[in-house]
Structures are given as structure tokens and as C-alpha cells.
Amino acid sequence: MTRQHKLDYDSPIGIIEILGSDDAISSIMFSERDKTENSIQDDTPKVLVDCSTQLDEYFKGERHVFTFPYIFEGTDFQKTVWNALTGISYAETGSYKDIAVSIGNEKAIRAVGSANGKNKLSIVIPCHRIIGSNGKLTGYAGGLWRKEWLLQHERSFKKDIT
Known part of the structure; x- marks a missing residue:
């Protein structure tokens, strides 16, 4: 079994716990802790440091695409x-139905919603960009207030995309 490493990133909307191996990130999740517990150490794998740096760039509005390696841990669906x-x-935003259609299974709206809720790579796999087909915010594991913040944050920097 590959050793898992932890690193906390103190974002403007709370602490984000980054988990990963020496080679790839497996989880980026909001924590409800008030302070960081896992800071960069001499033996922190480069991939975790890169993830933290890229998240920092994202929150500063400087990064719109993530390039560090990550792995999905879940079913094929x-x-x-x-x-x-x-x-x-x-x-941009989309709906569960948009995703269901894009994967060629337009009747799988609820299953898409369930899979969306199990995403462990917050922000990087942008489940915060999924809204209801009626245009309203839908559930978000990090809390709806964070989802709303992330969408407004991205919209405020959209003009910078070339």
C-alpha cells in the first residue's frame, strides 16, 4: 500500500486538506478545522506542494487549470x-442533466448527482460548477456558501482568461 501524505492549505474559505502519495493527489477536501495541522515539511512530496501552490494561484485568480497529477478513486461510472x-x-456552470447527456446516458441524472457528491477532488474536479437545471444552487459537500463563493470568485476573474 502506498503511503498517504497530508498537507493543509489555508484558503480564503477554510482549510483544505490535501491527501496524496509521492506521485499523485487523491483527495482535496474542505475541513471544518479552524487551523492547519499539516504544514509543508522537508519530506512533503513535491506533488502535494505543487497542489498547494496551484490552489493558492487559483484563489488569487491566477490559475484556471490545474496541472498536478491526481487519481480518481471510485467506480468506472x-x-x-x-x-x-x-x-x-x-x-461556467452545467447541470446534472448536462453531464448525463455528455456521457451518453441522459436518464442517469440521479446517478450523476450521486457520483458528483462523491467527488474527493474539490475545485480541481469542478463539482462546484454544477447547478440545478432551474439555475439554483444544488448541494455541495463543502457547503452551499462555499459553492456560491467559488462561482462568484471564478466569475470575477473570468475577464482575465484569454
């Missing part, structure tokens, strides 16, 4: 949904 989520561009 979940992986298909998560891969489809990466097709929703920065500052």
Missing part, C-alpha cells in the same frame, strides 16, 4: 462522471 466534470470551463 463515477470516474466517467468526474472526467466529464472537467469539461465544464472555468467560471
Whole structure:
């Protein structure tokens, strides 16, 4: 079994816990802790440091695409949904139905919603960009207030995309 490493990133909307191996990130999730517990150490794998740096750039509005290696841990269907989520561009939104159609299974709206809720790579696999077909915000594991913040954040920097 590959050793898992932890690193906390103190974002403007709370602490984000980054988990990964020496080679790839497996989880980026909001924590409800008030302070960081896992800081960069001499033996922190480069991939975790890169993830933290890229998240920092994202929150500063300087990064719209992530390039560090990550791995999906889930069923084949979940992986298909998560891969489809990466097709929703920065500052854009989509619905569960849009994703279901894009994966060729337009009747799988509820299953898409379930897979979306199991995404462990917050922000990088942009489940925060999924809204209801009525245009309203839908559930988000990090809390609806964070989802709303992330969408407004991206919209405020959209003009910078060339």
C-alpha cells in the first residue's frame, strides 16, 4: 500500500486538506478545522506542494487549470462522471442533466448527482460548477456558501482568461 501524505492549505474559505502519495493527489477536501495541522515539511512530496501552490494561484485568480497529477478513486461510472466534470470551463456552470447527456446516458441524472457528491477532488474536479437545471444552487459537500463563493470568485476573474 502506498503511503498517504497530508498537507493543509489555508484558503480564503477554510482549510483544505490535501491527501496524496509521492506521485499523485487523491483527495482535496474542505475541513471544518479552524487551523492547519499539516504544514509543508522537508519530506512533503513535491506533488502535494505543487497542489498547494496551484490552489493558492487559483484563489488569487491566477490559475484556471490545474496541472498536478491526481487519481480518481471510485467506480468506472463515477470516474466517467468526474472526467466529464472537467469539461465544464472555468467560471461556467452545467447541470446534472448536462453531464448525463455528455456521457451518453441522459436518464442517469440521479446517478450523476450521486457520483458528483462523491467527488474527493474539490475545485480541481469542478463539482462546484454544477447547478440545478432551474439555475439554483444544488448541494455541495463543502457547503452551499462555499459553492456560491467559488462561482462568484471564478466569475470575477473570468475577464482575465484569454
